[in-house]
Amino acid sequence: MAIQVYNTLTRKKEEYKPINPHMTGFYVCGPTVYDYFHIGNARPFIVFDVVRRYLIYRGYNVRYVMNLTDVDDKIINRANERGVSSAEISQKYIAAFFEDIQKLGVRPADAYTKATDHITDMITLIERLVENDMAYESGGDVFFNVRNFEDYAKLSGKKLDELQVGSRIAVDERKKSPIDFVLWKAAKPGEPFWESPWGNGRPGWHLECSAMSMKYLGESFDFHAGGLDLIFPHHENEIAQSEGATGKPFVRYWLHNGFLDIKGDKMSKSTGNFFTARDILEKYPATAIRLFFLQKHYRSPIDxxxxxxxxxxxxxxxxxxxxxxxxxxxxxxxxxxxxxxxxxxxxxxxxxxxxxxxxxxxxxxxxxxxxxxxxxxxxxxxxxxxxxxxxxxxxxxxxxxxxxxxxxxxxxxxxxxxxDRSKAQVGQDKINEVVSTMVELRNAFRKERNFAVADKIRDALADAGLVIEDTPQGAKWRWGA
Ligand SMILES: [Zn+2]
CATH class of the missing domain: 1.20.120.640 (Anticodon-binding domain of a subclass of class I aminoacyl-tRNA synthetases)
Known part of the structure; x- marks a missing residue:
């Protein structure tokens, strides 16, 4: 039987048919590295790694890519709060991210792509959008022209008119329409920036994922995954940017995991309602944390x-x-x-x-x-x-x-x-310790010429399948007959 996948884009389960029979492209939105990730963020890392492992188990050759957003308002704010550079903040939390996912038993992605390593790819993508009349420059910023992309909101099913009403409060004179979103932000004093055809600035978050996923997986690929909260606007905007540039379908199957709730509230950093994965890993074994997540379907909410x-x-x-x-x-x-x-x-x-x-x-x-x-x-x-x-x-x-x-x-x-296999090893280490102590005791009894007790120890060890050999360096033991 073929694998059936619930596709957010079509709102139904569909049979998985690879675009390219030799390579299954799989992109998961990764962390913005300005803090330790919370246990709710751990969910997509764990569940989509399991989906990927299962696809591999079923014989697919999966290429699994995750981005690391290392330039962002949150990083800049955190750096300013602490009086350090943005790079210091992002390096610290990238290292912490790798430590934590490794402890959680998440297998490494085939590629982790840092936004700051791909600025040129992002600028090229914006240029394509400007050429296609899907984007326009305004005062050093570049915006996506939502009205020119017919399929906008096909993932979330939102209505453009409703979006427009919702965003009317924040009127931005630089935009042609209030629902247009930023692709390139003009540099402000004290912020990291890169040169571009529109002046110094930095890429918008949505753009990073479009540019990097297509670079590593091609203009059309199989799976794109992330938390439910990313459907709008992040993934919606990724579709607009990618398809607006290439004219091809961007992603075939969109996968979204449900939220993690604490007593009915969504866990989130902005409300302070969260525990870091690090805190939880100190209290519970990783395999138990994985069991906690995997005992719920990835799309269901989890308490x-x-x-x-x-x-x-x-x-x-x-x-x-x-x-x-x-x-x-x-x-x-x-x-x-x-x-x-x-x-x-x-x-x-x-x-x-x-x-x-x-x-x-x-x-x-x-x-x-x-x-x-x-x-x-x-x-x-x-x-x-x-x-x-x-x-x-x-x-x-x-x-x-x-x-x-x-x-x-x-x-x-x-x-x-x-x-949990770690304790099996611990168990073995304890056995080794106890046996070594018994061998030492036997040596001590032999030195005192108390052969009766020494032999009793040797026989007891032999019954347990251990062989003691007397060597010039003292007694040694090994398993075996
Ligand atoms: Zn993303």
Whole structure:
């Protein structure tokens, strides 16, 4: 079955058909780097990375691009507040952004594009728009001429007349129409600027995404994603700028994630109603945070509270223990091919459960990336596998089947990233510590010629599968017979 995607542009689910069979272009609006990002901003970073991973899992060659807006009013204001340069602010928060998404288990994009590295591309795009009579200069600023772009507001479905009424309060003499938006801003004293055919200035935010997405993904590409709040005006304006310049359809599928609410209010920086992802990562494991997001469909609103996150932590911990049990039970299985005719009834049932769950997970994810449903199926797989283990693994085939379950879980988790593997390592480190202490104790007893106790320690370790070898440098231990 083909992947179905809910497209904001058409307001319905559509079958995903790549524009170019060899490359799936995917652009996600990235952060404006003037502060640590809040946990609501983390949602698109996590969910669209999962969408991208799933597309890769399904065999698409995805090129995933994200912008970093490093020139903007917010950055300039923050720099002025702190008495530092804009570049200092943006560098600091770009570094913090990379740290935080890495901790959240978000895979790096194929390209992170900084606005300030692409000023020439932006100027070229504006020149094309001016040539097409889609843009005009006015007092050093350049505006997009909305009235000349027929398809304006096709993404948001807004009516031009309503927009005009809404914006009448702020009459701007420089604009031909109040709904025209800025492409290039003339430099004000103390602001960073670049030279352009219209004088010194800097690009508008909407323009950055048009110029950089087309540069890296082509004039028409498959997916463009971001939060629901970006539909208007940001994405609407991106369409106008790109299609106004090229005359081609800009993006085929527009994906938007729902808001994150705190007690019913949208989390946002402007209202002070927010927690940074950094704060949350100090309190909760990243895999639990991912579970919290992925247990809701990406388009649904999601309520944030400590209680909800706490329950994700509990599920996450259960998942971790269950996974460990499966890994241990599979052990070092010898690779034998499973022959269905040799399986017991119980094994046959387990084998067909594996296939059933597999197709259910694919069906769920193919249906507009329904991660809550898919995760539910993955939890079923954990439960069934643990029950199978508890019944006793009598045959080599049984262990082989458990190992197959483990492989499948690893496959699914390469998409979701919700299994906490860090503690498995911590567990191993603790074991190493305890064993080393026991080996040291044995050495001490041997020095005191208390061989009875020393041998007792050696035998206990041997029972646990550890071998102690006496070397000139002292006793060493290793796993094995
Ligand atoms: Zn954007």
């Amino acid at each position: 944030f509270s400590d209680e909800v996150l706490q329950s994700a932590v509990t599920s996450n911990e259960r998942l971790r223990l269950s996974y460990q049990k499966i890994v241990e039970a599979a052990g070092d299985v010898e690779a034998i091919s499973i022959s269905e005719s040799d399986l017991t009834e119980e094994e046959k049932r387990f084998y067909s459960m594996l296939d059933g769950v597999h197709s259910e997970i694919l069906t769920a994810m193919d249906d507009d990336f329904n991660s809550p449903l898919a995760l539910g199926k993955m939890f079923d797989l954990f439960r069934e596998t643990n029950r199978f283990i508890d019944n006793g693994l009598q045959t080599a085939q049984s262990r082989q089947l458990v190992d197959l379950a483990r492989q499948r879980i690893d496959e699914y988790d390469s998409v979701f990233g919700v299994i």
